[in-house]
Amino acid sequence: MQLLHVKMSEKLQLWPWGVALPLGAVGWWLFRRPGRYFTWQELTTTNTGLANVPSLADRLRLMIMARQVLDPLREVAGPLTVTSAFRSGKVNEAVDGAGGDCHGGPGCSQHTVGYGVDVVPHDMTADQLAGLIRSGGAGDLPLYQVIGYSYTNHLHLGFNPGWNPETQTGDRGRTQYKWKTRSGYEDWSP
Numbered sequence: 001m002q003l004l005h006v007k008m009s010e011k012l013q014l015w016p017w018g019v020a021l022p023l024g025a026v027g028w029w030l031f032r033r034p035g036r037y038f039t040w041q042e043l044t045t046t047n048t049g050l051a052n053v054p055s056l057a058d059r060l061r062l063m064i065m066a067r068q069v070l071d072p073l074r075e076v077a078g079p080l081t082v083t084s085a086f087r088s089g090k091v092n093e094a095v096d097g098a099g100g101d102c103h104g105g106p107g108c109s110q111h112t113v114g115y116g117v118d119v120v121p122h123d124m125t126a127d128q129l130a131g132l133i134r135s136g137g138a139g140d141l142p143l144y145q146v147i148g149y150s151y152t153n154h155l156h157l158g159f160n161p162g163w164n165p166e167t168q169t170g171d172r173g174r175t176q177y178k179w180k181t182r183s184g185y186e187d188w189s190p
Helices: 002-031 040-044 056-077 089-094 126-135
Strands: 080-084 116-121 143-149 154-159 176-181 184-187
Touching: 040 056, 056 080, 056 116, 056 126, 056 154, 116 126, 126 143, 126 154
Parallel strands: 143 176
Antiparallel strands: 080 116, 116 154, 143 154, 176 184
8 A cells, every 4th residue: 555655645645747758848839939030139139238138028029029010011012121119228228229228108109018119121111111012012010100211211010909900909090100300200101
């Protein structure tokens, strides 16, 4: 009887591994890349020298943004270079991002929660890419903000987490189209 008790006790000690290992493998598979065409390094790299490590919630938001915005855009627009995506509060402050050292909420940059990304298109200008987005040529992307920068040829894309383009439900709102010049922001239309 004592021998059976020891074997049962060993089984009880090992059961968490029987659950944790498969769940860990599934988690690794889901998190290995944020999107089909984009890597974690692309979405978290900064040249500030500051730590820029997204939390688990930030990583989930980066995955949603990559899969619902960046991947579909890449499929119709061709290669895109990500110049900035996730920014920690300190990184955002160092690059003079909206809101400075903040993490979400009113007045904060969408970059600080994984819902903002700056891209440079390879096969077209930023103006052409913004026109493609506005015309629906890239599908119904869940964006609330498209800002072009005239002096760098890149676009800032702000993800709208309240809109589900697949079911056409949620808080769609109106997508803002702006063009940033050295003197400020102007409304933009192609």
